[in-house]
Amino acid sequence: xxxxxxxxxxxxxxxxxxxxxxxxxxxxxxxxxxxxxxxxxxxxxxxxxxxxxxxxxxxxxxxxxxxxxxxxxxxxxxxxxxxxxxxxxxxxxxxxxxxxxxxxxxxxxxxxxxxxxxxxxxxxxxxxxxxxxxxxxxxxxxxxxxxxxxxxxxxxxxxxxxxxxxxxxxxxxxxxxxxxxxxxxxxxxxxxxxxxxxxxxxxxxxxxxxxxxxxxxxxxxxxxxxxxxxxxxxxxxxxxxxxxxxxxxxxxxxxxxxxxxxxxxxxxxxxxxxxxxxxxxxxxxxxxxxxxxxxxxx
Amino acid sequence: xxxxxxxxxxxxxxxxxxxxxxxxxxxxxxxxxxxxxxxxxxxxxxxxxxxxxxxxxxxxxxxxxxxxxxxxxxxxxxxxxxxxxxxxxxxxxxxxxxxxxxxxxxxxxxxxxxxxxxxxxxxxxxxxxxxxxxxxxxxxxxxxxxxxxxxxxxxxxxxxxxxxxxxxxxxxxxxxxxxxxxxxxxxxxxxxxxxxxxxxxxxxxxxxxxxxxxxxxxxxxxxxxxxxxxxxxxxxxxxxxxxxxxxxxxxxxxxxxxxxxxxxxxxxxxxx
Numbered sequence: 416x417x418x419x420x421x422x423x424x425x426x427x428x429x430x431x432x433x434x435x436x437x438x439x440x441x442x443x444x445x446x447x448x449x450x451x452x453x454x455x456x457x458x459x460x461x462x463x464x465x466x467x468x469x470x471x472x473x474x475x476x477x478x479x480x481x482x483x484x485x486x487x488x489x490x491x492x493x494x495x496x497x498x499x500x501x502x503x504x505x506x507x508x509x510x511x512x513x514x515x516x517x518x519x520x521x522x523x524x525x526x527x528x529x530x531x532x533x534x535x536x537x538x539x540x541x542x543x544x545x546x547x548x549x550x551x552x553x554x555x556x557x558x559x560x561x562x563x564x565x566x567x568x569x570x571x572x573x574x575x576x577x578x579x580x581x582x583x584x585x586x587x588x589x590x591x592x593x594x595x596x597x598x599x600x601x602x603x604x605x606x607x608x609x610x611x612x613x614x615x616x617x618x619x620x621x622x623x624x625x626x627x628x629x630x631x632x633x634x635x636x637x638x639x640x641x642x643x644x645x646x647x648x649x650x651x652x653x654x655x656x657x658x659x660x661x662x663x664x665x666x667x668x669x670x671x672x673x674x675x676x677x678x679x680x681x682x683x684x685x686x687x688x689x690x691x692x693x694x695x696x697x698x699x700x701x702x703x704x705x706x707x708x709x710x711x712x713x
Numbered sequence: 714x715x716x717x718x719x720x721x722x723x724x725x726x727x728x729x730x731x732x733x734x735x736x737x738x739x740x741x742x743x744x745x746x747x748x749x750x751x752x753x754x755x756x757x758x759x760x761x762x763x764x765x766x767x768x769x770x771x772x773x774x775x776x777x778x779x780x781x782x783x784x785x786x787x788x789x790x791x792x793x794x795x796x797x798x799x800x801x802x803x804x805x806x807x808x809x810x811x812x813x814x815x816x817x818x819x820x821x822x823x824x825x826x827x828x829x830x831x832x833x834x835x836x837x838x839x840x841x842x843x844x845x846x847x848x849x850x851x852x853x854x855x856x857x858x859x860x861x862x863x864x865x866x867x868x869x870x871x872x873x874x875x876x877x878x879x880x881x882x883x884x885x886x887x888x889x890x891x892x893x894x895x896x897x898x899x900x901x902x903x904x905x906x907x908x909x910x911x912x913x914x915x916x917x918x919x920x921x922x923x924x925x926x927x928x929x930x931x932x933x934x935x936x937x938x939x940x941x942x943x944x945x946x947x948x949x950x951x952x953x954x955x956x957x958x959x960x961x962x963x964x965x966x967x968x969x970x971x972x973x974x975x976x977x978x979x980x981x982x983x984x985x
Contacts (some may be wrong), residue, residue, distance in 0.1 A: 461795040462747040465802070469902070512746040513913055517963045519750065520906030524956020527828040527903070532948045534824070547827065548810050622754065623810070626803035635794050677814045683807030690800060694791060 417614050432583045437618070437678070438663050440554055443566040444465040444614035445627055445653030450573050451611040452632030452653075454648050456603060457584040463500060463605070463624040470496040470522030472621035472708075476529035480536070483583040483586040484560055485546075489616050493583040493609035496522055501605060506668030551661065551678045562614060580604065581642055625680075627653055630686035637693040656685040719945065721834040726937045728846040729895040734933035735853050736891045737947030738926055739884060741916060742864040747795055748785060748885060749905040750922040751802040753892040756899035757826045758809030765816040769883040771841045772939025773895060776882065778889035781805060786882050786972040828952040829900030838897065852887050860884060861922055899937075907933060914966030932962055 455464045474492025479487045496518055503514045530546065545553070573580065583590035583600045591597050608628075615624035635649035660682030667676040740749045749863075763773025784801035809885045826951035860897035863880045871877060888943070895904045915925045940954035 447869065456796055459793065459872075460751075465747075465750075465799055506874045512744055513741060513963075515907065516746040516750060516905060516959050517910045517913065520903060520909060521960035522956075522958040523828075523902045524906070524953040524960075525952040527900075527956070528953040529827070530824065531953075544926050548813075593762060621809075622804055623803060626807065629796060629799040630803060633800060654803070659822050675813075677810040680807045680811040680814075686806045687800065687807070 420674065424713050433554075433558065434635075434661065434665060436554050436556045436559065437551045439559055439657055440562050440614070441551060441618045441661060442654050443562050444611075444618045445631070445657040446650045447566045447569045448609045448615045448624070448627040449631045449635070449649035450646055451604075451607050451651035452630075453636065453642065453649050454573075454580060455608060455628060456632050456636060457581075457642075458604070460513055460604075460608075461625075461629050462514050464520075464608055464612065464625045464628050466500075466519040467493050467496055467609055468612040468616050468621050468624040468628070470518055471609075471613055471616050472524075472546050473522050473526040473529055474617065475621060476526050476533055479533045479546070480529055484558065486561060486613065487593070489613040489621075492522070492608070493613050493616075494606070501602060505701060507563075535686070536653040545620075547620050547622050548677065548679055549616070549618055549623065551618050551664075554617065562617075565610055565614060567661060569610050572603070572607060576603065577599065619682055623679045623683060625669045626683045626686055627657070630690060631656065634686070634690040634693040637690070652689055656682050659685050721836055721839060722941060723938075724839055725834045725955045726818045726941050727843050727934065728842055729899060730933040730937040731930055732846045732849050732891045733895060733904065733907040734911055734930035734939060735850055735926065736888055737910075737933065738911035738915065738922075738932075739864060740888070740908050741851075741912045743884065745884070746890070746901045747869075747907070749888060749892075749908050750776060750784065751798050752885070752889050753896055753901040754906040755784070755802055755809075756889070756892055756896055758805055758812050759893075760803070760826050760897070761812035761816055762807055765812050769866060770897065771893070774893040777805060777888075778893040779895075781887045782882070782885045784811035785888065801952055815905045824897070825900070827900050827902050828950050829897075829903060834897075845890055849890045852883075854882075856883065856887075895949075899955060900952050906952075906959040907936065907955045910955075910962040913934060914957075914962040914969075917966040917970045922978045936962070 443533065454462070455461060460581070471489045472489035473494035474490065474495075475485050477492070481488075499518050500511075500515055501651025513583045562578070579595045579600055582601075583592065583595055583597045584604075587597050590600075611628060612624050614626040618624075619627065624643075631649040631653035632645070634652055639645035639648050660678050660680075663681040664675055664678040667681075668674070670676070737749075740746060740889055742802075751899070757922055759773035759775070759777030760770050761773075763770045784804065785798050788800055789799035790817050823911070823916070859870065859873075860880060861873045862873065863875050867877050891908075892904050892906050911929045914932055916930035918928055919925050936955060936958040940958060943949070943954050944951040944966060
């Protein structure tokens with residue numbers, strides 16, 4: 416038994432500083448992303464969530480260049496992109512996707528340029544990978560308070576506007592009839608989405624933060640009948656996958672000597688496995704999400 | 714700028730632009746933007762995987778393009794379309810991080826695959842790209858009418874005996890093919906910019922499908938050529954210019970549509 420524990424938790428796992436930081440920040444990011452993710456899926460804004468994460472990478476690249484804290488870079492760019500989408504935004508779903516795509520393309524072009532400057536002027540060759548795929552074990556412990564404050568703020572905000580947010584996500588017309596300011600709620604959701612993707616972009620990287628946003632929420636929505644349960648379940652799955660991924664990545668240094676496997680890979684794999692398992696009990700959609708869907712998005 | 718080593722880049726970029734222009738129009742009509750973004754990104758691990766086991770990059774790209782298409786279409790049977798697309802994307806990208814980290818070419822490889830490396834196209838790459846682009850454009854021409862009918866009015870298409878599911882799968886396959894060929898040049902993240910930008914402007918300039926197609930290809934060609942020339946002179950990444958020009962085309966298209974609407978309102982008022 417002791418041997419088994421020693422194999423699973425390699426020596427040094429519980430005393431390593433970077434592991435502690437990664438677990439705290441990763442856990443916070445996972446909870447926030449899972450909460451917002453449930454609403455994002457119900458609202459049909461998965462693409463916007465993914466786009467915000469990708470565009471925030473330009474901020475990450477800029478912060479490397481300016482030598483400031485990456486969190487502010489990611490956050491600033493995500494909020495900027497969210498406002499651009501809202502400003503250009505159109506109500507028709509198809510047109511909204513197009514605007515999202517255009518903003519995404521322009522933002523990624525900017526990322527390419529800033530990363531190029533990173534490489535040429537500061538010779539930080541690791542910038543591209545650490546911005547796009549995250550560098551979980553290299554997060555400074557000093558940003559833990561800021562991360563926890565953001566996480567707490569988002570969780571409290573969701574709790575405060577839970578009912579109007581849920582109603583306007585499920586049926587915006589009905590919400591409007593009930594006197595809810597749907598546009599304001601939409602704006603708040605987009606803002607919280609930016610905060611959520613910022614946190615996860617720092618941990619598992621800009622292009623994979625969609626995993627923490629959509630994956631746990633999609634699995635939870637397959638299992639739970641009630642939205643409240645789905646949110647709690649999503650947070651559990653997210654945190655479980657993140658901590659499991661950190662553990663496996665730490666162990667992997669012993670599999671291929673001197674060369675660890677990326678944390679992001681393990682997190683994504685666990686999430687996808689949970690999603691597939693969640694579909695086993697019964698293939699029925701919940702919360703008004705259609706089970707069969709035509710390939711063509713409408 | 715037109716020296717021998719740049720000639721390959723010009724040829725490949727031109728082919729990429731033609732294919733992107735043709736597919737881009739249908740991406741917009743069908744509202745497949747997210748899929749157009751996902752397929753290139755989920756194809757790029759293929760290049761890393763091919764490097765890892767030491768085969769030609771193209772086989773890796775094609776394999777992962779197929780995986781992406783199958784993933785999206787299978788998952789969307791039990792799930793909302795956008796969620797299915799996102800799940801496919803993250804799963805394949807997760808594999809990508811693993812392959813890249815194992816193949817020890819992490820930083821440099823990532824940058825080239827994500828943002829393109831148009832100035833380093835070798836002669837051997839022209840053949841496969843040409844073949845793929847001929848297949849992709851050929852398929853699009855063959856399918857032009859059913860695809861258009863199905864995209865504009867699925868019900869009318871069904872009445873004419875066109876299967877929605879099959880057309881959707883076929884279009885995704887063409888999209889996968891197009892991205893697999895464009896990816897080494899423009900990079901995974903900006904292939905879809907090249908599809909969206911020109912088409913978003915073209916659809917506002919004309920209502921006729923064939924003319925719109927011509928406009929799409931022309932704007933895409935102009936975008937790529939300009940981006941290539943600017944990238945050569947400034948040494949900045951080509952993806953930056955492609956993304957910028959795509960946004961510019963969209964902005965100009967919207968401005969044009971707005972101006973036309975304003976003028977017609979003005980004419981109506983003046984006519985009375």
